Amino acid sequence: MADIQLIATDLDGTFLSDDKSFDKALFHVVLETLKNKNIQLAIATGVHQERINVLLADFLNEGMAYVTNNGARVTNANGQLIYERTLAMPILLRIQQLLTAFPVKPSRGLVYSTDDTAYIPREYAHIMLQSHRRYFKQVIIVDDVSEIKAPILKVTMNWQNFDETQFYDAARQTLGDTVHVTETGTGAIDIVPADVNKAIGLKMVADNMGIGMANVAAFGDGANDLEMLTAVGRPFIMPGASITGPFSKVTADNNNAGVLKTILTII
Template identity: 55%
Template sequence: MTIQLIATDLDGTFLTDDKKFDQALFRNVLRELNKKQIQFTIATGVHQERINILFKDFLNEPLNFVTNNGARVVKSDGTVLFSKVLPPVTLRKIQQFLNNYSMRPDRGLVFSTDETAYLPLDFDMASNKRYFKYFKYVKSFDDVREINEPIYKVTMSWTNFDEKRFYDDALAFFGDDVHITETGTGAIDIVPAYVNKAEGLKMLAESYALDLSHAVAFGDGGNDLEMLNAVGLPYKMPDADIIGQFNVALSDNNHSGVLKTIQQLITTK
């Protein structure tokens, strides 16, 4: 197989548990990928501002982005190929559902743009504190109709609650109005309907006239499944609890498993 494109999830996959990565190794890998004209893509549930912070020393590199679980796709030259937000009527429906749901997300509830975290006024600000460093702005709101910016996703999490129960309940309530997925970090994302990482990656590949049968992808969570099933060479992390016929990365996220596996692939393929 001739590798044309490589995509990786971030949390639990590319990043260590303390949200770092081996920068020297990454730079070496990027150098080899560029020589071989292999496109490198960050395919993640997080927003662009968080990526800009994590990869601040690599923003001049030819990186492609599939962010917000596929709701936004950006080529390495800055071209925005796709951008889909939650419509106002859907946001009102989400707020209504969460306000009446039996178990409030006590570990966080964020309505996200690419730069701003919108937090409900009646929600405990401290529970969302861990999100603040990844957004340029943090704003509060009482009613979603006060938000005049595009919302790509709504993220929520609980301390002691079965997210699968919420997933089932939300799916029954929303139907096809939205796409509901887990984040790989113990949270749930609600994103626009029919949006996922695989669809974003397909658009990106088509823009380069590439075929996903010649793509490699790395992931560890439920929001990576569509992407892993769409590529020719899918890898899950060694400790990933996901079901599928996937290869296993050479090491876990705390030991540069993605980068080490890429190194092996590009020196043998």
């Protein structure tokens, strides 16, 4: 079995406990152990960098690589941007059109996001709670997506008590293979550029390090982790994950530092 040189972990439902906390003392131990063994850690998540910066505020100088926005943006251990894919304006206009025509509005909101800015259509401004202000450097209200001049990495929409598969189907019919529709890991739906996923983002990190995907371990729990888990040499899923496959099970769940404990046993 190939030596592990890179370990990637999803955040929500995997590394983070349900209340978005984690065992900081144990994380320090794991990071020290990884450094001593010259193993790189990557965060591979559906969320944007600014949210990570809030959640992992005490650990931003630890030289981690980041695969964010479900693979649309990747930075290496030195903080260099090594990959980025954005949604072109004609596609954003088609997404806006689809959401306007779709009979069930995203009752928990709609966000067009860059890495630190949330663009929110005016009709959703009242439901975009303070949490968005916590996780974005700025929130800008727009009347139409054509007003957005910044490069958009993803569009996120969130319903309450609604079967999102209906929207998946509508999005796939309307937008086809011009985009990739996936879950966020936080109970919402993301639309990201075509051919973007965590596996492609993680391969950019591995290529940048000069290692093969056989030398990578990854941890995940949801459908947006599936490509990544299938692509690596040592895939692990959380107990109670919503996906199945030939993956090893993490011994403890996300509320009991399962990822960190498993990392210490495999290295």
